[in-house]
Amino acid sequence: MIKGIAASSGIVVSKVYKLEYPDLSVEQKEATPSQEFEKLENAIAKTQSDIRSIEEKAVGKLSEEELAIFDAHLMVSEDPELVDQIKNLIESEYVNAEFATHQVASMFIGMFESMEDAYFKERAADIKDVTQRLIAHILNTPLPDLTLINEEVVIVAHDLTPSDTAQLNRQFTLGFATQVGGRTSHSAIMARSLEIPAVVGCGEALWSAHHNDVIILDAVEGRVYLNPTQALIDEYASKIEKFQQRKERLKSLKDAKSETLDGHHVELVGNIGTPNDVHSVNDNGGEGVGLYRTEFLYMDASSLPSEEEQTLAYAKVIKDMNNKPVVVRTLDIGGDKELSYLPFPKEMNPFLGYRAIRLCLDRTDIFKTQVRALLRASVHGNLHIMFPMIATLDEFRQAKSFVLETEKELKSEGVEVGEYKLGMMVEIPAAAMLADQFAKEVDFMSIGTNDLIQYSMASDRMNEKVSYLYQPYNPSILRLIKLTIDGAHKHNKWVGMCGEMAGEPMAVPLLLGLGLDEFSMSASSILVAREIVRSVNYEDMKSLALKALECSNEEEVIQLIKENVTIPLN
Ligand code: PEP
Numbered sequence: 001m002i003k004g005i006a007a008s009s010g011i012v013v014s015k016v017y018k019l020e021y022p023d024l025s026v027e028q029k030e031a032t033p034s035q036e037f038e039k040l041e042n043a044i045a046k047t048q049s050d051i052r053s054i055e056e057k058a059v060g061k062l063s064e065e066e067l068a069i070f071d072a073h074l075m076v077s078e079d080p081e082l083v084d085q086i087k088n089l090i091e092s093e094y095v096n097a098e099f100a101t102h103q104v105a106s107m108f109i110g111m112f113e114s115m116e117d118a119y120f121k122e123r124a125a126d127i128k129d130v131t132q133r134l135i136a137h138i139l140n141t142p143l144p145d146l147t148l149i150n151e152e153v154v155i156v157a158h159d160l161t162p163s164d165t166a167q168l169n170r171q172f173t174l175g176f177a178t179q180v181g182g183r184t185s186h187s188a189i190m191a192r193s194l195e196i197p198a199v200v201g202c203g204e205a206l207w208s209a210h211h212n213d214v215i216i217l218d219a220v221e222g223r224v225y226l227n228p229t230q231a232l233i234d235e236y237a238s239k240i241e242k243f244q245q246r247k248e249r250l251k252s253l254k255d256a257k258s259e260t261l262d263g264h265h266v267e268l269v270g271n272i273g274t275p276n277d278v279h280s281v282n283d284n285g286g287e288g289v290g291l292y293r294t295e296f297l298y299m300d301a302s303s304l305p306s307e308e309e310q311t312l313a314y315a316k317v318i319k320d321m322n323n324k325p326v327v328v329r330t331l332d333i334g335g336d337k338e339l340s341y342l343p344f345p346k347e348m349n350p351f352l353g354y355r356a357i358r359l360c361l362d363r364t365d366i367f368k369t370q371v372r373a374l375l376r377a378s379v380h381g382n383l384h385i386m387f388p389m390i391a392t393l394d395e396f397r398q399a400k401s402f403v404l405e406t407e408k409e410l411k412s413e414g415v416e417v418g419e420y421k422l423g424m425m426v427e428i429p430a431a432a433m434l435a436d437q438f439a440k441e442v443d444f445m446s447i448g449t450n451d452l453i454q455y456s457m458a459s460d461r462m463n464e465k466v467s468y469l470y471q472p473y474n475p476s477i478l479r480l481i482k483l484t485i486d487g488a489h490k491h492n493k494w495v496g497m498c499g500e501m502a503g504e505p506m507a508v509p510l511l512l513g514l515g516l517d518e519f520s521m522s523a524s525s526i527l528v529a530r531e532i533v534r535s536v537n538y539e540d541m542k543s544l545a546l547k548a549l550e551c552s553n554e555e556e557v558i559q560l561i562k563e564n565v566t567i568p569l570n
């Protein structure tokens with residue numbers, strides 16, 4: 001058994017198609033610059049025509065946003081920084097085109113890979129993808145063509161580049177397994193949007209696979225079996241059947257109410273990172289958007305996005321949600337999320353530093369553009385504006401009056417502003433402790449457990465060595481959640497949760513019992529959560545939650561849930 005990360009759920013038994021790239025290693029040779037320039041120019045032209053034809057094949061299979069990857073690839077292929085540096089090297093060192101391309105590409109890839117930020121690491125994948133193709137054309141060595149696959153297979157690869165993924169024929173590609181990658185790598189994201197089961201990050205062991213080997217791809221548990229026994233294949237046949245039945249059952253809940261057996265209603269909504277993610281929230285029966293992380297709009301750009309661009313993005317989400325509530329979080333940059341074009345001061349503890357609302361209240365020029373865009377988009381539906389990382393009431397008051405001032409300013413310019421609500425994230429323990437005071441002034445709250453846990457446990461969420469302290473079920477965290485919910489309810493305000501905890505099947509009954517009103521999670525978790533909500537009794541969950549608050553550690557809470565609630569895991 002090979003362990004990996006389940007990136008896109010599903011189970012298949014099939015045979016292996018091993019995606020192996022030709023040897024594109026290059027040697028340094030002495031060469032005449034004019035000839036090498038010609039080779040390079042030809043290769044660039046061929047690379048660009050490949051990218052365009054792959055993109056054409058992918059139209060209809062991929063979303064607009066994913067197709068945009070190919071525009072990014074075209075841009076890489078004509079990027080003067082890259083092309084000029086290759087040419088300079090050819091000219092100054094009299095080296096061959098493939099060697100110069102390799103050298104310059106490695107430099108850029110190394111630079112992006114060494115950045116902390118996941119977004120920039122992904123850019124390294126784009127450059128690798130394009131320059132590999134470029135070198136293949138310079139060397140006249142064809143790359144494998146996945147469009148030629150004409151029988152059912154599971155693709156086994158080191159990694160799948162965006163262009164590989166776009167070429168996949170869904171009729172024949174039943175799934176894929178890769179050696180590298182995590183849940184947020186390109187291939188994982190593409191797999192989810194194509195709904196192809198995928199296990200990524202399987203490591204070296206995966207490479208022992210051969211063409212036509214039998215493979216079980218268990219993208220529920222994150223496992224791969226090569227040449228399994230007949231007994232295991234039979235076992236998996238029944239797992240596949242159960243998985244399909246569950247999928248059908250969940251689909252039937254798309255328009256069902258998120259209501260417990262005794263009639264207590266909650267809202268199950270989606271977390272999104274880009275406007276296009278709204279479709280999967282709707283497809284999975286989401287009752288709104290509980291967290292739109294607007295920082296991606298900033299991270300995907302090469303300069304601060306303009307008011308116009310932002311208005312378009314926010315309006316699209318609000319319109320596509322058709323009057324359902326949309327919670328847009330204002331810029332949460334800093335900490336682990338940096339912007340290439342906005343230099344940040346180096347800090348000893350960036351997570352405790354200049355970030356999110358702290359930065360926005362300081363850089364009011366940046367904040368102003370975003371707030372203007374949000375208010376302009378408010379006319380299209382049900383907008384909720386949420387401030388991240390609020391620690392003190394004063395910060396909330398400042399942010400609120402900034403929005404009210406901006407509203408006045410827009411109206412004085414004759415710009416229409418619609419209705420909207422103002423809320424805050426509760427992700428700093430100080431805010432949780434004082435929730436009843438905040439609740440007098442906010443319209444709503446949403447608990448950000450990802451940060452609330454790291455700050456409560458003093459455990460950096462990026463540091464694997466202390467990841468054991470990420471303990472959502474620890475009674476200390478549950479008590480902070482309870483304080484927040486009770487504080488908000490005291491003043492008749494609703495409370496949601498948009499940290500990862502809200503979508504954890506085991507946490508749903510507990511949070512329900514604690515009185516949480518809104519659960520915001522990745523779209524693919526919504527129907528699972530709905531099934532759980534509909535299978536339990538609110539009154540029972542209330543007493544379960546009370547008992548959990550009295551436990552002394554996380555294990556006891558988990559045990560308590562397991563003893564009292566049946567969580568369908570598959
Ligand atoms: C959180 O902290 O729980 C949260 C939802 O915000 P982010 O993960 O974007 O910091």
Ligand code: MG
Nearest residue numbers: 427448450451
């Ligand atoms: Mg957070």
